[in-house]
Amino acid sequence: MIDEPIDLGALASFREALIEDDPADLYEHAPCGYVSLRPSGRVVKANRTFLSWTGYTATSLGALRIHDLLAPGDRIFYETHFAPSLALQGHVREVAVELRCADGRRLPVLLNAILVADDLGEPAAIRLAVFDARERRAYELELLAARREAEAAAERARALAATLQKTLLPPSPPSIPGMAVGGAYRPAGDGSEVGGDFYDVFEIPGAAWGIVIGDVCGKGASAAVVTALARYTLRAEAVRSPSPAAVLARLHDAMVRDHGDGFLTAVYLTATPIDDGVGIRMSAAGHHLPLLVDLDGGVRPVGRTGHLLGMLGPPRLHDDDVVVRPGETLVMTTDGVIEARRDGEFYGEARLHALLSANAGIGAPELADLVANDAIDFQRGAPRDDIAVVTLQAVG
Amino acid sequence: MVFAHGFGCDQNMWRHLEPRFADRFQTVLFDHLGAGGSDLDAYDPARHASLDGYAEDVLAIVRELDLHDVVFVGHSVSAMIGVLAAVAEPDRFSALVLIGPSPRYLDDDGYIGGFTEGDIEGLLESLDSNYLGWAQAMAPAIMANADRPQLGAELSESFCRTDPDVQKRFARATFLSDNRADLASVRCPTLVLQCSDDIIAPDVVGRFVADQIPDATLVQLRATGHCPNLSAPEETAAAMETFLRELQPSIGTS
Numbered sequence: 001m002i003d004e005p006i007d008l009g010a011l012a013s014f015r016e017a018l019i020e021d022d023p024a025d026l027y028e029h030a031p032c033g034y035v036s037l038r039p040s041g042r043v044v045k046a047n048r049t050f051l052s053w054t055g056y057t058a059t060s061l062g063a064l065r066i067h068d069l070l071a072p073g074d075r076i077f078y079e080t081h082f083a084p085s086l087a088l089q090g091h092v093r094e095v096a097v098e099l100r101c102a103d104g105r106r107l108p109v110l111l112n113a114i115l116v117a118d119d120l121g122e123p124a125a126i127r128l129a130v131f132d133a134r135e136r137r138a139y140e141l142e143l144l145a146a147r148r149e150a151e152a153a154a155e156r157a158r159a160l161a162a163t164l165q166k167t168l169l170p171p172s173p174p175s176i177p178g179m180a181v182g183g184a185y186r187p188a189g190d191g192s193e194v195g196g197d198f199y200d201v202f203e204i205p206g207a208a209w210g211i212v213i214g215d216v217c218g219k220g221a222s223a224a225v226v227t228a229l230a231r232y233t234l235r236a237e238a239v240r241s242p243s244p245a246a247v248l249a250r251l252h253d254a255m256v257r258d259h260g261d262g263f264l265t266a267v268y269l270t271a272t273p274i275d276d277g278v279g280i281r282m283s284a285a286g287h288h289l290p291l292l293v294d295l296d297g298g299v300r301p302v303g304r305t306g307h308l309l310g311m312l313g314p315p316r317l318h319d320d321d322v323v324v325r326p327g328e329t330l331v332m333t334t335d336g337v338i339e340a341r342r343d344g345e346f347y348g349e350a351r352l353h354a355l356l357s358a359n360a361g362i363g364a365p366e367l368a369d370l371v372a373n374d375a376i377d378f379q380r381g382a383p384r385d386d387i388a389v390v391t392l393q394a395v396g
Numbered sequence: 397m398v399f400a401h402g403f404g405c406d407q408n409m410w411r412h413l414e415p416r417f418a419d420r421f422q423t424v425l426f427d428h429l430g431a432g433g434s435d436l437d438a439y440d441p442a443r444h445a446s447l448d449g450y451a452e453d454v455l456a457i458v459r460e461l462d463l464h465d466v467v468f469v470g471h472s473v474s475a476m477i478g479v480l481a482a483v484a485e486p487d488r489f490s491a492l493v494l495i496g497p498s499p500r501y502l503d504d505d506g507y508i509g510g511f512t513e514g515d516i517e518g519l520l521e522s523l524d525s526n527y528l529g530w531a532q533a534m535a536p537a538i539m540a541n542a543d544r545p546q547l548g549a550e551l552s553e554s555f556c557r558t559d560p561d562v563q564k565r566f567a568r569a570t571f572l573s574d575n576r577a578d579l580a581s582v583r584c585p586t587l588v589l590q591c592s593d594d595i596i597a598p599d600v601v602g603r604f605v606a607d608q609i610p611d612a613t614l615v616q617l618r619a620t621g622h623c624p625n626l627s628a629p630e631e632t633a634a635a636m637e638t639f640l641r642e643l644q645p646s647i648g649t650s
Contacts, residue, residue, distance in 0.1 A: 073518020080404030
């Protein structure tokens, strides 16, 4: 640290300048404008700084009220905000208004005001300090414009994400003889990004239905591209092979060929109405296994887990057969459900099993919504990850 | 006696007037949604896009507290909110006190309201200018203190501070309203308190209101500006006392 030497000569001349400061001159040529008003707003006095900024003479100002110096919008603000605040708390700070100058020019200023009371405590005068704020106001207006632009951009992003998301989900599960299918999707956060979760329900010529639920790694445009690829590849391959494992393997091939860097987890199944319920042939690729909920509230995972898709090397996948009896429901979710977190605590499988067990037998669409909503409520309404749920119930 | 504050402030603006009536009346103070300590979750942009929504809120309070023989004291825009409430459920209201009322702020085909649409746009800009940075910085502090009014000193800074978005919507609902046709339907005795040099509600508007309401008394106050309840509580209270005594001699003496 360096001690600054005290210049005794400079200090003396500084003190002299302070002593010679005439109070009247301090007032008249202060670096801010001073204006004194009656409580009614009538102008009584203003300093020279204010007169030179605004171009008024002391006489012309004396005939005016503060209202006459303000644009109409600011005038309303003065009466509805400034004056009540001043009356209630005795001061107002940093109010931005535009003054109307003598030649019609507008001068952006910041006002500080105090209310001066007489001996009886009644308001006697208002003192205004006026600060030239041209550059600050110009800067604030730019900020304001930027904020509005940012809000508009965020709104556009949300609308775009919602529109794109809609194209990646079936409008509503079709009605299928012998079974009821429900689907629910909830975007993460404020929905300003396209999520990676998807599901699809489609008819496979030959009296079967294809159902897929999946989770593409990542979010946004790149995830949307992989999601679209997955949906049309599955629909095309479903016609060519009755084996879900084979269909998922073809999807893997397509992903590695077209999108080297994306991967996904999925459950794909075919559902065929049979005499006593719905016959399911399914394959799970790195995804949570479907849960079968029976009429007594029993909940158990079905099938075997295979490799996720899109990684190097051919994935090992299995086909498993399951029968869903009338009244039973097959429930498939993405990890947005059981990995939902609150204060470091996970939603977890146990909570999901308990919810399904307690609601065994309710309709498939209702159950899908119930699961999605419960996971969102658990996160106090603000999901960190997107959530997809598909339910399939055999109808007797 | 129900006190309803106007645009730009909250129930604090009754602090000089309400105590003068609290000994003889059950007094009810409240904040409009978006102002003071109100619950923002209850704000409904569609319902509160017009003054009818605010009148419904007043009626909800009156019903919830099961009030009858209400003397409704409304300042500024709340004068018209009171008119709408009293027209909707006349049995609940025994008198209206309208302080600085205006049924139509815009000039309109021969009618003088005092403002043009450009002026109202100017007000919205003024609100924007004076809320810059406030939304993020101040809102949490006010939220945190809303249920602890004992923090008087700290809270004094937040007098009349309101949610900026709601404030702008309230400004539109207020200054673009037209309730001239509702005045003739008021059934109860009404006191119109007209300030001098009131740029928000000029003399000619106060006279119009008093002319249109069948049983209205117009009192011209010496107080200047738009908030006599703050700037001249004595004179305002005296005018109300006179009106209430003539209305029902027992009220002033019991």
